[in-house]
Amino acid sequence: MIESNGYFVNNSQIYKDTNLIENPKDKEILVEILFCGLCRTDLHVIDQEIPFTKYPVIPGHQIVGKIIQKGQNSTSQIGKKVGIYWLYSTCQKCQYCNQGRENLCDKANFTGCTVHGGFQQYIKINEEYVVDIPDFYEDHEIAPLLCAGIIGYRSLSLIEECETIGIYGFGSAGHIISQIAIWQGKKILAFIKKGDTKTAQLAENLGCKVYYSNQIINHKHQGSIIFAPSGKLLKIALLNTTKGGTVVCGGIHMSDIPPLKYQWIWNEKTIKSVANVTRQDANNFFQIIQKIYQKDRKKIKIDTDVYPIENITQVIQEYRKGKTGKSVVFKLK
Ligand SMILES: [Zn+2]
Ligand SMILES: [Zn+2]
Structure with a gap:
C-alpha cells in the first residue's frame, strides 16, 4: 500500500487528504508525479458540471511523472518519464473499443x-x-x-482537409493547434473576445489573423473549431463557415446553444462534438510534435506558470478571474 497525499474535491470544496494506493500488479505501473497541469475541465469537475464525475475525486489530468514501481507483467522501465492524460482506461471489448473509438467506451475511466x-x-x-x-x-x-494539445489535435484532425480554419476561443488548445496548423501550411483565423488585447497579440505573433469573437466575416473559412465553452458561438461559427464545411465543438462542456436556423446549416454543413481522446490521438499528437522538431527544430510551445501544489486553492481563484494568463502547472515534487 502506498500513501499518496493529494487534493480532493467534494461538494465544490477542495481539501487535503491521503489516498491509499495498492501496489501495482499485472501491467500496472506506479508513477511518481512531478508536474500536473490545471485545465478548465478541472474547474468543471470542481463546479460539478460534468455529470459522470465520481466524487470525492482528486482532479488533474495532465500528468508528467516517473515510473517507480511496476506489476509482474509490465515491460515498462523503472525511472522512465511518461505522460498521463484524460483517458485512464477502457474496456477493450465493446463495439466502440473494437472500432477504434475507445474515447466513446461506456466503461472508460477518465483521469481526475x-x-x-x-x-x-x-x-x-x-x-x-x-x-x-x-x-x-x-x-x-x-x-x-x-x-x-491532444484534444486540440483530435479537433484539428476532424477538419484535416481544410486550408483555412477559424478558431473560436484562443486558450491553450487554440494556441497549440494553430502552431501545428500553420506549420502544416494552413491559414488560421482567431476569433477573440473584444478587449482581450493580450490574447489577440499572442495570436497575431503566431501568424493568425485576428477577429472579434462575434464578428461575421466576408471571406469565410472552411472549418471551425470552437474551444470557448459558449453555445452562442455556434451561430457565428456556422455563418463564417463555407458550404460543406465542418464546425467542431472541442470542449467537454458548453453553455446551451440558442435555437439554430436551418438556413445556417443548409448547404451540407456539419456540426460535430469532440468527446475525450483515444490513445491513438495521444500518440499521433506527440508524433507530429516530434516531426516538427526534427524537421525544423521548432518546438510547439505554450507558456507556463509553475506553482507549488500547496497553493492550489489560491491559484484556482486567480485562474477563475483570468489573472494567470499563461497555462498553469502545479509542481508536485
Ligand atoms: Zn483538460
Ligand atoms: Zn469499451
Missing part, C-alpha cells in the same frame, strides 16, 4: 474525474495508457500538451 488524478504524489495506471513524452522539452512544458 472518474478516478483520482494528478493533484497528488503518486498515481497507478495500466502501462498501456501512458504516452511517451519527447525529451526536448522541460518536464513542466509537457503538462499542457497532455490535454489542450
Whole structure:
C-alpha cells in the first residue's frame, strides 16, 4: 500500500487528504508525479458540471511523472518519464473499443474525474495508457500538451482537409493547434473576445489573423473549431463557415446553444462534438510534435506558470478571474 497525499474535491470544496494506493500488479505501473497541469475541465469537475464525475475525486489530468514501481507483467522501465492524460482506461471489448473509438467506451475511466488524478504524489495506471513524452522539452512544458494539445489535435484532425480554419476561443488548445496548423501550411483565423488585447497579440505573433469573437466575416473559412465553452458561438461559427464545411465543438462542456436556423446549416454543413481522446490521438499528437522538431527544430510551445501544489486553492481563484494568463502547472515534487 502506498500513501499518496493529494487534493480532493467534494461538494465544490477542495481539501487535503491521503489516498491509499495498492501496489501495482499485472501491467500496472506506479508513477511518481512531478508536474500536473490545471485545465478548465478541472474547474468543471470542481463546479460539478460534468455529470459522470465520481466524487470525492482528486482532479488533474495532465500528468508528467516517473515510473517507480511496476506489476509482474509490465515491460515498462523503472525511472522512465511518461505522460498521463484524460483517458485512464477502457474496456477493450465493446463495439466502440473494437472500432477504434475507445474515447466513446461506456466503461472508460477518465483521469481526475472518474478516478483520482494528478493533484497528488503518486498515481497507478495500466502501462498501456501512458504516452511517451519527447525529451526536448522541460518536464513542466509537457503538462499542457497532455490535454489542450491532444484534444486540440483530435479537433484539428476532424477538419484535416481544410486550408483555412477559424478558431473560436484562443486558450491553450487554440494556441497549440494553430502552431501545428500553420506549420502544416494552413491559414488560421482567431476569433477573440473584444478587449482581450493580450490574447489577440499572442495570436497575431503566431501568424493568425485576428477577429472579434462575434464578428461575421466576408471571406469565410472552411472549418471551425470552437474551444470557448459558449453555445452562442455556434451561430457565428456556422455563418463564417463555407458550404460543406465542418464546425467542431472541442470542449467537454458548453453553455446551451440558442435555437439554430436551418438556413445556417443548409448547404451540407456539419456540426460535430469532440468527446475525450483515444490513445491513438495521444500518440499521433506527440508524433507530429516530434516531426516538427526534427524537421525544423521548432518546438510547439505554450507558456507556463509553475506553482507549488500547496497553493492550489489560491491559484484556482486567480485562474477563475483570468489573472494567470499563461497555462498553469502545479509542481508536485
Ligand atoms: Zn469499451
Ligand atoms: Zn483538460
